[in-house]
Amino acid sequence: MLHPASGTGIFTAGSALVIRFVRQGCTNRPFFHIVVAEKRKDQHMPVIEQVGTHDPLPNEHNEKLTSLNYERIRHWIGNGAVVSKPVEQLLGLAGFFPIHPTSYMTAWRNRIQEAEQQQNTIDDQQQKHTHP
Amino acid sequence: MSSLETATNYQTVRWMRKPLWMPTAKSKVFRIPVRPKIPEDESKELMRLHNNYRTQIKSLRRYLTYKHCTRFLASEDPEEKRKAFEEDLKHCMELNNKWNDTQKILREKYIAEQLESELDFARKRIEMEMIRAEEKMSEIEGIVRKEKESSRNFITPENIDESIEHAVENPTDYNFALELDGGKFLGRNEVYKLNEQEKISAQQ
Known part of the structure; x- marks a missing residue:
């Protein structure tokens, strides 16, 4: 029988719990459920509880929509659930956690890359100007 | 395998990634992955x-x-928990009863309105049925009247001899042609008449 995506609430006492993504959606259309699950279980096994969703594709207003149930996330972290890195990044951006170091890193690397590209274009233009 | 290798028109396609138990590909044996260089700062x-x-x-x-x-x-103290629960339940019950009361008034009003509208509908239906029955009755009566009127000219056992006599006396002759302006063209001077023998046979 198909298990509910919202979670079964069943888990072994004392097992390691984790808050992580489950990739739903289909080919070329990712969609993630944020769930509390047992760490040793497979991604698509029945989960304990769903605590949010994340849509990584920007919508028509250029927004990536995410929903989070803070109350339950607080409860599960309080009861020993660890948080996976992508979810940590997301929670950081949501303001629930401190910003994750990788978010900072990606940001500054992007900035450096952008600056380099701009410099390159300026150089190209100057070269064209001097040697038409 | 050798036959496969020699066949030039044969191309093996691997549809998934290399399984773990397979050795490193020949082309990748001496490949050294590039270590990421992260600046010290x-x-x-x-x-x-x-x-x-x-x-x-x-x-x-x-x-x-x-x-x-x-x-x-x-x-936590179970007694305190129970007390809190009961208080909450009491509050909920009060709220629920209040809602039920307001809902009851609305419901009764609604039901009365519905009943009245249904009664109205039934009355209208009865009226319509009556009108329809009357119309039907008048239609039937018209048919009967017409039939009665036409039955005056019917041939009955009483007047059958008379009518036969009349028919024999006045034979209708359709043996003519019509002219363009509607006049009859008999094409002969005498009108056909039954002889005695034929009259007797017609009467019989």
């Missing part, structure tokens, strides 16, 4: 950020554990 900054992050998360986790962990919460 960047790595130092990352280290600092990670240390901070871990500290913050640790304190956050500890706070949440104190607040939400079921093992800590289990020490």
Whole structure:
């Protein structure tokens, strides 16, 4: 029988719990459920509880929509659930956690890359100007 | 396999990634993966950020554990819990009863209105049925009247001899042609008449 995506609430006492993504959606259309699950279980096994969703594709207003149930996330972290890195990044951006170091890193690397590209274009233009 | 290798028109397609138990591909044996080069200041900054992050998360986790962990919460007084529950239940019941009362008034009004409209509908239906029955009756009566009127000219056992006599006396002759302006063209001077023998046979 198909298990509910919202979670079964069943888990072994004392097992390691984790808050992580489950990739739903289909080919070329990712969609993630944020769930509390047992760490040793497979991604698509029945989960304990769903605590949010994340849509990584920007919508028509250029927004990536995410929903989070803070109350339950607080409860599960309080009861020993660890948080996976992508979810940590997301929670950081949501303001629930401190910003994750990788978010900072990606940001500054992007900035450096952008600056380099701009410099390159300026150089190209100057070269064209001097040697038409 | 050798026959496969020699066949030039044959191309093997691997549809998934290489299974783990297969050896390193021949073309990849001497490949040395490039190590990522992270500048020293960047790595130092990352280290600092990670240390901070871990500290913050640790304190956050500890706070949440104190607040939400079921093992800590289990020490609550059951009597107090029950009291709180009963109070909440009482409040809920009061609210529910209030809603029920308002709903009851609305419901009764609604039901009365519905009944009235249904009665109206039934009355209208009866009226319509009556009108229809009357119309039907008048239609039937018209038919009967017409039939009665036409039955005056019917041939009955009483007047059958008379009518035969009349028919024999006045034979109708259709043996003519019509002219363009509607006049009859007999094409002969005498009108056909039955002889005695034929009259007797017609009467019989």
